Amino acid sequence: DAGITQSPRHKVTETGTPVTLRCHQTENHRYMYWYRQDPGHGLRLIHYSYGVKDTDKGEVSDGYSVSRSKTEDFLLTLESATSSQTSVYFCAISDGTEKETQYFGPGTRLLVL
Amino acid sequence: EDKVVQSPLSLVVHEGDTVTLNCSYEVTNFRSLLWYKQEKKAPTFLFMLTSSGIEKKSGRLSSILDKKELFSILNITATQTGDSAIYLCAVELWDNFNKFYFGSGTKLNVKP
Numbered sequence: 001d002a003g004i005t006q007s008p009r010h011k012v013t014e015t016g017t018p019v020t021l022r023c024h025q026t027e028n029h030r031y032m033y034w035y036r037q038d039p040g041h042g043l044r045l046i047h048y049s050y051g052v053k054d055t056d057k058g059e060v061s062d063g064y065s066v067s068r069s070k071t072e073d074f075l076l077t078l079e080s081a082t083s084s085q086t087s088v089y090f091c092a093i094s095d096g097t098e099k100e101t102q103y104f105g106p107g108t109r110l111l112v113l
Numbered sequence: 114e115d116k117v118v119q120s121p122l123s124l125v126v127h128e129g130d131t132v133t134l135n136c137s138y139e140v141t142n143f144r145s146l147l148w149y150k151q152e153k154k155a156p157t158f159l160f161m162l163t164s165s166g167i168e169k170k171s172g173r174l175s176s177i178l179d180k181k182e183l184f185s186i187l188n189i190t191a192t193q194t195g196d197s198a199i200y201l202c203a204v205e206l207w208d209n210f211n212k213f214y215f216g217s218g219t220k221l222n223v224k225p
Contacts, residue, residue, distance in 0.1 A: 031211045042119075042201060042217040043156070050210050090155060096211040101147055102203075104155040 003027050004105040006091050012111045019078040021108050023091030025071075031094045032074040033102070034058075034066060036087040043090065049074055050096075081112045115140040119202050119216035127224050130192050134219045136202030137184040146178055146185050149201040151218070156201055159187070192223045 003026030013019050023032060031050055035043040035058075045058030047066040055066050063085060065077045078085055091105040120135045136146065145163045149156035160169045162178035162185060169176050173192075178185045189196055199218040206212045 033213070035215075040122075040217055043203075043215040045212070045214070048210070048212065056210070092213075094211055094213075101145075101158050101161050102205070102213055103158070106155050 004091060004093055004103060006089075006105040006108050008108060009106065010109045012113065013081050014113050015082055016080050019081050019110065019112075021076045021089055021091075021110070023074045023076070023105055025074075025093050027093060027095070027103075028071060029093040029095045030071075031096050032068065033092040033094075034064070034074065034076045035090045035092065036060065036085075037090060037107075038087050046076065046089075081110075083112050086110060086112045115204075115206065115214050117202055117204050117214050117216040119200075119219050121219060122217065123220040123222070125222045125224065126192055128193055130223075131188065131190045132192060132221065134187040134189075134200050134202075134221070135184060136186070136216055138202075138204045138214075139183060140204050140206055140214065142206045142208040143180070143204060144207040145205040147203040147205060147213070148176055148185070148187050149203065151199045151201055152197075159200075189221075192221075194223050194225055197221055197223045 005024045007022045033048040034046040044060045049055045049068040067075045089108045092102045094102040117138045148159040160176045165180040173190045176187045199220050201218045202216040203213045
């Protein structure tokens with residue numbers, strides 16, 4: 001299994017509070033991604049990173065920000081959580097080469113009350 | 114706009130049946146198509162397809178890509194209850210950055 005961990009694995013928070021999810025990889029891969037998964041929507045890309053301090057928006061980026069200060073860590077922040085952000089969040093990595101695919105972390109279940 | 118469409122959205126079969134899952138796509142800068150299996154956890158990789166007409170096979174699962182008609186199929190023969198899962202199709206793009214777009218998945222339920 002690819003070396004990807006996410007923390008926390010489960011979190012319950014209240015509307016309006018800030019939340020930060022962490023993704024940590026030991027593969028030294030260039031690309032890191034944050035997705036959310038909701039019933040009927042598959043996996044939707046929130047933000048991605050193509051290097052340290054290099055990030056860009058995905059298809060559902062509103063209400064989320066990211067940071068990548070080290071190759072191994074990619075943080076996702078909900079500045080002021082809303083109930084619509086209740087979801088399962090997956091981090092993924094890829095090395096960007098043609099022969100390698102994308103690997104997923106174990107996921108974080110977030111409940112915003 | 115790039116998009117990936119999977120069908121059917123859900124499927125119920127009995128053990129021993131053969132199933133075919135479909136994935137069509139409209140994207141620019143296509144690099145590969147990926148199939149994942151997801152049980153109650155993170156998606157796990159099944160196949161990566163880059164060339165048309167070349168079947169990839171792993172046990173009872175097989176997949177093929179048609180780059181002219183822009184679709185792929187995933188076949189599962191002699192289904193077992195352990196095949197029950199959500200099957201996700203994703204398309205990998207390469208346009209200076211490596212990005213992936215996912216379909217909404219097909220939920221397969223295999224009954225004993």
